[in-house]
Amino acid sequence: MPLTSKSERLKTGVSADLRVALLGTGKMGGILLQGFLQAGLLEPEQIAATVAHEERAKDISEQLGVTVGTSNIDAARGANVVLLGVKPYQIAAVTAEIKPVLEPDVLLISFAASVKTRAIEDAAGGTAAVIRAMPNTPSAVGAGVTALCRGRFVSEEQLEIAQKIFATVGRTVVVDEKHMDAVTGLSGSGPAFLYIIIEALAEAGVNVGLPRDIATLLAAQTTYGSAKMVLETGSHPALLKDEVTTPGGCTVDGILELEAGGLRITLLKAVKRAAERAKELAGN
Numbered sequence: 001m002p003l004t005s006k007s008e009r010l011k012t013g014v015s016a017d018l019r020v021a022l023l024g025t026g027k028m029g030g031i032l033l034q035g036f037l038q039a040g041l042l043e044p045e046q047i048a049a050t051v052a053h054e055e056r057a058k059d060i061s062e063q064l065g066v067t068v069g070t071s072n073i074d075a076a077r078g079a080n081v082v083l084l085g086v087k088p089y090q091i092a093a094v095t096a097e098i099k100p101v102l103e104p105d106v107l108l109i110s111f112a113a114s115v116k117t118r119a120i121e122d123a124a125g126g127t128a129a130v131i132r133a134m135p136n137t138p139s140a141v142g143a144g145v146t147a148l149c150r151g152r153f154v155s156e157e158q159l160e161i162a163q164k165i166f167a168t169v170g171r172t173v174v175v176d177e178k179h180m181d182a183v184t185g186l187s188g189s190g191p192a193f194l195y196i197i198i199e200a201l202a203e204a205g206v207n208v209g210l211p212r213d214i215a216t217l218l219a220a221q222t223t224y225g226s227a228k229m230v231l232e233t234g235s236h237p238a239l240l241k242d243e244v245t246t247p248g249g250c251t252v253d254g255i256l257e258l259e260a261g262g263l264r265i266t267l268l269k270a271v272k273r274a275a276e277r278a279k280e281l282a283g284n
Contacts, residue, residue: 018042018161021075022049023094024085025060025068028111031140032083032169037064039142039168048075077101081161084110084120088281091115095123102128107158109133109165113184114282117151117177129154131162134183135169137191144170147183181282185275193270198223 020042022029033049036042044065050072051057061068069075076082076098086094091112102108102124110120111133120130130151138144146166150159163172175183198219205215229240245251258264 016043016046018046018081019079020047020081020083020165021072021079022047022083022085023072023075023098024087024090025049025051026085028135028137028139029083029085030060031137031144032085032111032135032166033060033064033066035139035142035169036165037066041165041168048079050075072098073101079103079106081107081109081165083165084108084112086112088112088115092119092123095120099124105129107131107154107161109162111135111146113188114181114278116282117149121151121153127153129158131159132177132180133162133166134180134188135166136187139169142169145187146170146172147180147187148172148174149177149180150174181278182275184278185271185273188278189274190271193267194223 020036022033025033029049033047036047037044045067047066049060049066049068050070051060051068052070054070057068057070060066067075072094078101080103082098082102084091084094091110092115095108107129108120108124109131110117113134115132117130117132120132121128124130128151131154132149132151133146135146136144139146146169148159148162148166159174163174166172198216201219201222202212202216205218206212210218226240229235230237233240241255245255
């Protein structure tokens with residue numbers, strides 16, 4: 001996907017003076033980095049990223065044209081926004097490591113699961129502006145959703161910057177921090193649950209005689225289209241379901257099988273358990 005022009009980038013409302021450090025360019029960090037560049041949010045020279053290994057740093061730098069190294073301190077020096085993409089157990093140590101070079105008005109954005117804003121504030125010196133983010137993997141195709149919660153010292157302008165950053169890879173919502181574990185269980189873990197549903201629908205298609213590639217396409221596109229209907233019409237899913245379910249038709253028999261099999265309650269339990277696990281991890 002080609003990069004947008006500088007004039008198009010300026011329409012995003014993000015300052016050309018913005019300097020972003022991405023500490024930890026793993027799977028999600030890589031998704032975000034490519035999203036920033038493809039959407040034209042930032043120019044390559046506005047970004048400094050880090051990885052653990054020099055060979056990997058060289059590969060990413062050559063591929064995307066950004067500065068990538070292994071020193072978090074070097075990347076964070078002079079940055080207005082620092083994205084923390086390292087493992088949850090590393091967040092406090094990395095934040096403390098870069099503390100000496102942080103700008104006074106720096107915005108720290110963590111997308112490490114379960115790490116609370118106050119823990120990052122404390123590691124950064126107590127009054128740092130910290131935003132906690134929970135993106136999901138469909139961000140890789142620009143169809144993700146990211147929940148954001150603000151720490152105690154975040155300004156409205158800084159929150160807007162975070163929203164613009166994550167809007168490059170999908171939609172954003174702002175929630176209270178008390179809801180972040182629930183977000184992790186629903187939209188963070190949710191893609192895995194939906195992949196199982198798509199896989200099961202495709203298997204069912206094969207079972208009734210469809211070629212596997214066609215069954216998979218039908219299952220995936222039907223899931224995508226149904227989600228798009230919910231988002232674009234604003235209708236409750238139950239109402240959209242009723243539009244498909246004609247009296248005495250095929251769909252109602254299928255729905256009765258779903259209810260008998262406990263699909264609804266199983267999904268509810270899956271999200272609840274994933275959210276509980278996120279809370280458990282936060283306590284570690």
